[in-house]
Amino acid sequence: MVERLTGKERQQALQGLPGWSEVEGRDAIARSFVFEDFNEAFGFMTRAALVAEKADHHPEWRNVYKTVEVVLTTHDAGGVTVRDIELATAMNAIAAQFGVA
Numbered sequence: 306m307v308e309r310l311t312g313k314e315r316q317q318a319l320q321g322l323p324g325w326s327e328v329e330g331r332d333a334i335a336r337s338f339v340f341e342d343f344n345e346a347f348g349f350m351t352r353a354a355l356v357a358e359k360a361d362h363h364p365e366w367r368n369v370y371k372t373v374e375v376v377l378t379t380h381d382a383g384g385v386t387v388r389d390i391e392l393a394t395a396m397n398a399i400a401a402q403f404g405v406a
Contacts, residue, residue, distance in 0.1 A: 332384030
């Protein structure tokens with residue numbers, strides 16, 4: 306099992322993850338991605354889902370029209386782990402392909 310990050314490790318990791326922040330009251334990180342339209346948002350989710358499935362690490366997310374809200378935490382570890390940081394990094398890279406910084 307992967308170990309939960311300390312508060313300091315999580316803060317350091319977030320410095321390299323534009324748009325991501327800690328979730329108040331939870332050991333989790335979150336970000337909202339806003340795309341041009343529903344098609345781009347759905348395309349992002351499809352690509353991110355493939356990465357998540359390959360890593361066997363799945364996000365908590367929701368989509369409303371062109372906005373995708375994502376929360377990442379590793380339930381087995383009880384909080385944020387390197388797996389969440391890796392998935393957040395991949396999601397940022399996928400979003401960048403759509404012009405979302």
